[in-house]
Amino acid sequence: MRTAMFSAQNYERALLNELNTDHGHDLVYLDALLDSDTASLAAGFPAVSVFVNDTVDRRVLNHLARGETKIIATRCTGFNHIDLEAADELGIKVVRVSNYSPNSVAEFAVGLLLALNRKIHRAYNRTRESNFSLDGLMGFDLVGRTVAVIGTGKIGTIFGRIMVGFGCNVIGFDVHRSPEFERIGGRYVDAEGVETADVISMHCPLTPETYHIVGQRTLARVKKGALLINTSRGGLVDTEAAIDALKSGRLGGMALDVYEQEASLFYKDLSSSIVSDDVMQRLISFPNVIVTGHQAFFTREALQTILGTTLESLSEFEAGRTLTNQISTSRSNG
Numbered sequence: 001m002r003t004a005m006f007s008a009q010n011y012e013r014a015l016l017n018e019l020n021t022d023h024g025h026d027l028v029y030l031d032a033l034l035d036s037d038t039a040s041l042a043a044g045f046p047a048v049s050v051f052v053n054d055t056v057d058r059r060v061l062n063h064l065a066r067g068e069t070k071i072i073a074t075r076c077t078g079f080n081h082i083d084l085e086a087a088d089e090l091g092i093k094v095v096r097v098s099n100y101s102p103n104s105v106a107e108f109a110v111g112l113l114l115a116l117n118r119k120i121h122r123a124y125n126r127t128r129e130s131n132f133s134l135d136g137l138m139g140f141d142l143v144g145r146t147v148a149v150i151g152t153g154k155i156g157t158i159f160g161r162i163m164v165g166f167g168c169n170v171i172g173f174d175v176h177r178s179p180e181f182e183r184i185g186g187r188y189v190d191a192e193g194v195e196t197a198d199v200i201s202m203h204c205p206l207t208p209e210t211y212h213i214v215g216q217r218t219l220a221r222v223k224k225g226a227l228l229i230n231t232s233r234g235g236l237v238d239t240e241a242a243i244d245a246l247k248s249g250r251l252g253g254m255a256l257d258v259y260e261q262e263a264s265l266f267y268k269d270l271s272s273s274i275v276s277d278d279v280m281q282r283l284i285s286f287p288n289v290i291v292t293g294h295q296a297f298f299t300r301e302a303l304q305t306i307l308g309t310t311l312e313s314l315s316e317f318e319a320g321r322t323l324t325n326q327i328s329t330s331r332s333n334g
């Protein structure tokens, strides 16, 4: 099926071409992010594939519907970038990759926590300049510490399991309790209970209910020196409030793989440009902040599953089969 692949990175194109030999779709790669200015590029394509920072709101969907698009396949788990109600009204089906190595994200979150706590990012830079001093590099033992998991789904539970292995006391906050989270040794608390933790790791979807779930109020009450890890979605954390909490010392450090305004920055090499996002510039100036560019999913296993599932969904649609990974408007998950 003729498919417009928006935001297609080089590493995806090679693998897509390889996997597509089993499907035979006509894939047209587009560098552009999908938005209302670029939606016309998809005119005449029955299928459109997007990624996390493409905009698939009502305006864009109206454009796509006029161009005869019938299915949107997002190459990720979260779908906060897609207006599902508008898609449903316009008769456009939406599929996602509901399950691909959740280990990839959980393991990366653990990596960020270790780097942030033990200042590995700073040590790496120092030793490259023959500076072997330890001043400013002290961390704390994780064993016996309390780690809070916000969102105890697939990724949050694996993250929790790894932290139990470190000897941490793992607590969780979720609107739905998972027996698996309790089986691995996690204990549920209410929203305020999270504020007792030494480490808070975000693993819930971005929805209207979770927007800025970690904001000024929570940040004023977290344990002094707590570390915040966000590998889920930028909009979960009020970044300006987090900067204030870092400045006051209430927050001991923050590691972000996602950022609310990431669409204009991530997946681009801006090293020769002046980055005009002052909040990001501020963030990367802190010694106790680590920013990565939405790469937690990025393992060979995960990418293969993401792209293979996307192609399979397109084949299911083309053959009129049931869409295994369709997102229905009634789901609140992301």
Ligand code: NAD
Pocket (backbone or CB within 6 Å): 077, 078, 102, 105, 150, 151, 152, 153, 154, 155, 156, 173, 174, 175, 176, 203, 204, 205, 206, 207, 209, 210, 231, 232, 233, 257, 258, 294, 295, 296, 297, 298, 333, 334
């Ligand atoms: P999941 O659906 O298995 O788990 C999400 C959990 O969040 C569920 O248990 C759900 O009940 C809970 N939740 C929903 N609303 C909540 C609320 N208001 N408060 C607390 N908890 C709430 O999803 P998953 O596969 O574990 O993925 C989690 C998130 O990770 C995704 O939504 C996505 O945003 C993010 N993600 C990031 C990357 C990356 O590369 N950085 C990759 C994949 C997924």
